[in-house]
Amino acid sequence: MFAHGVASGDPYPDSVLLWTRVTPSAEATPGSGLGPAVTVNWEVATDPAFSRVVSKGSAKTGPERDHTVKVIAGRLEPGTPYWYRFSVGRAVSGAGRTRTAPATGAPVDHLRFGVVSCTNYQAGYFSSYRHLAERGDLDAVLHLGDYLYEYAPGEYQARDVVVRPHDPTVEMTTLAHYRRRHGQYKTDPDLQALHLAAPFIVTWDDHEAANDAWSGGAENHTEGAEGLWSERRAAANQAYAEWMPVRYEPGGPLFRRLDFGALASLSMLDLRSYRSQQAANGVDPAVDSPERTITGAAQMDWLLGNLTSGGPQWKLVGNPVMIAPVRIPSTLSLAEVAGVQKLMGGTTIDGVPYNVDQWDGYEADRSRVVRHLRDQGIKDTVFLTGDIHSGWACDLPADPLTYPTTGDSVAAELVCTSVTSDNLDDILNAPPRTSSLAVEAAIRTANPHVKYLDFDSHGYSVLDVTPAGVRMDWYVLADRTVQASAATLATSFTVGAGTGKAVPATGGVL
Numbered sequence: 001m002f003a004h005g006v007a008s009g010d011p012y013p014d015s016v017l018l019w020t021r022v023t024p025s026a027e028a029t030p031g032s033g034l035g036p037a038v039t040v041n042w043e044v045a046t047d048p049a050f051s052r053v054v055s056k057g058s059a060k061t062g063p064e065r066d067h068t069v070k071v072i073a074g075r076l077e078p079g080t081p082y083w084y085r086f087s088v089g090r091a092v093s094g095a096g097r098t099r100t101a102p103a104t105g106a107p108v109d110h111l112r113f114g115v116v117s118c119t120n121y122q123a124g125y126f127s128s129y130r131h132l133a134e135r136g137d138l139d140a141v142l143h144l145g146d147y148l149y150e151y152a153p154g155e156y157q158a159r160d161v162v163v164r165p166h167d168p169t170v171e172m173t174t175l176a177h178y179r180r181r182h183g184q185y186k187t188d189p190d191l192q193a194l195h196l197a198a199p200f201i202v203t204w205d206d207h208e209a210a211n212d213a214w215s216g217g218a219e220n221h222t223e224g225a226e227g228l229w230s231e232r233r234a235a236a237n238q239a240y241a242e243w244m245p246v247r248y249e250p251g252g253p254l255f256r257r258l259d260f261g262a263l264a265s266l267s268m269l270d271l272r273s274y275r276s277q278q279a280a281n282g283v284d285p286a287v288d289s290p291e292r293t294i295t296g297a298a299q300m301d302w303l304l305g306n307l308t309s310g311g312p313q314w315k316l317v318g319n320p321v322m323i324a325p326v327r328i329p330s331t332l333s334l335a336e337v338a339g340v341q342k343l344m345g346g347t348t349i350d351g352v353p354y355n356v357d358q359w360d361g362y363e364a365d366r367s368r369v370v371r372h373l374r375d376q377g378i379k380d381t382v383f384l385t386g387d388i389h390s391g392w393a394c395d396l397p398a399d400p401l402t403y404p405t406t407g408d409s410v411a412a413e414l415v416c417t418s419v420t421s422d423n424l425d426d427i428l429n430a431p432p433r434t435s436s437l438a439v440e441a442a443i444r445t446a447n448p449h450v451k452y453l454d455f456d457s458h459g460y461s462v463l464d465v466t467p468a469g470v471r472m473d474w475y476v477l478a479d480r481t482v483q484a485s486a487a488t489l490a491t492s493f494t495v496g497a498g499t500g501k502a503v504p505a506t507g508g509v510l
């Protein structure tokens with residue numbers, strides 16, 4: 001009955017969202033539109049044996065919502081662990097563990113999050129999810145986008161190795177496709193284990209719909225032959241709302257803020273629904289046009305409103321694409337530049353390769369954020385970023401051209417690598433940590449605000465937040481094609497309170 005597991009998400013001080021999907025009959029497969037209506041019961045307890053149930057109810061589902069169930073379990077206590085489960089008749093789901101957020105404004109001495117992005121099923125196993133699930137110390141998991149990929153089997157694989165082929169066997173473009181692909185991902189045992197272990201806080205990047213999506217289309221969308229973008233986007237969004245443990249319904253915003261007492265706010269951005277089209281070529285002056293946007297006006301106003309001195313101390317931003325500027329030096333070989341451009345979706349501007357799918361392609365919006373932080377004297381902003389399939393620790397300079405000689409850093413950016421998706425060694429078809437090392441060194445020299453860069457590894461991050469600092473640990477997998485792969489700590493960086501700068505961390509393992 002519960003073949004796709006259970007999940008929780010978006011913890012508030014007094015409520016949490018619970019999710020499951022039921023299979024009441026053999027034909028009720030994801031995307032089939034078949035199967036009967038069902039009433040699903042749910043309960044929340046303060047103990048894993050469910051002897052003290054504190055909240056319960058029931059919800060109807062059926063083929064109109066692909067037999068998924070989303071409920072808000074309310075009247076919970078802040079900062080408290082809970083266990084939840086679902087049942088239909090005598091069939092009972094696994095018991096998930098979740099945790100509410102601390103009370104609004106309450107002092108909090110410590111928070112810990114798993115941080116992941118770019119989980120391409122075809123490219124390998126979700127060992128990172130299993131390692132995070134086994135920790136048992138996470139308040140929540142932040143998934144920064146590319147939770148699933150749209151491609152047909154074999155597409156988007158630089159090394160020509162398909163570890164596990166996608167289902168359905170076509171690029172997803174219709175509601176049935178999106179539902180069925182979500183269903184495939186939700187059968188992964190490591191993914192199910194992490195959803196069981198902790199609430200998720202998610203946002204999407206592009207691949208939840210199609211590569212390099214913008215408000216009116218996508219690089220990987222052919223208008224007409226693949227239908228209308230507006231209809232494809234609506235199908236992707238509907239399946240996302242059905243299948244993800246997120247407080248989002250089609251037509252409403254995905255961008256939203258969660259608070260963790262007085263210690264941290266978390267602004268989760270949607271950088272795909274409102275953005276202008278990516279700049280078309282290397283000399284396109286539109287990159288810095290004030291008319292172009294990556295956030296849209298309403299989300300920008302909301303974001304700047306969240307980045308104020310009055311609220312929680314740390315202003316964490318769940319940011320699907322990098323905000324720190326990255327200039328790709330012209331000293332690289334043509335093959336290296338081509339590899340970096342493929343990884344970073346780049347084009348060339350004034351002879352300097354550039355990633356126009358990141359904030360780099362929307363300079364007016366980036367300066368709005370940077371100027372706001374500088375002019376208002378806002379400290380303690382940390383951007384948590386995915387998308388780029390590589391690990392980075394960066395400062396966000398007020399002026400990158402003079403940094404660090406003059407000017408200052410207004411925030412730090414910590415970027416987790418991909419769980420499985422291809423990165424530079426895959427694209428260059430080289431052994432890990434060989435030919436990429438020179439590229440990383442050249443990019444760091446050309447960008448002194450970049451303190452750490454690993455273009456090759458796959459894995460996950462752990463984020464620890466205290467009043468004194470925000471620390472990220474990057475863990476890397478031995479082999480993404482082996483489900484039982486070990487993970488080892490690669491490096492750790494800390495952003496000290498009031499500094500806006502990422503520096504190497506000291507003091508052991510989290």
Ligand SMILES: [Fe+2]
Binds near residue numbers: 117146207387389
């Ligand atoms: Fe990705």
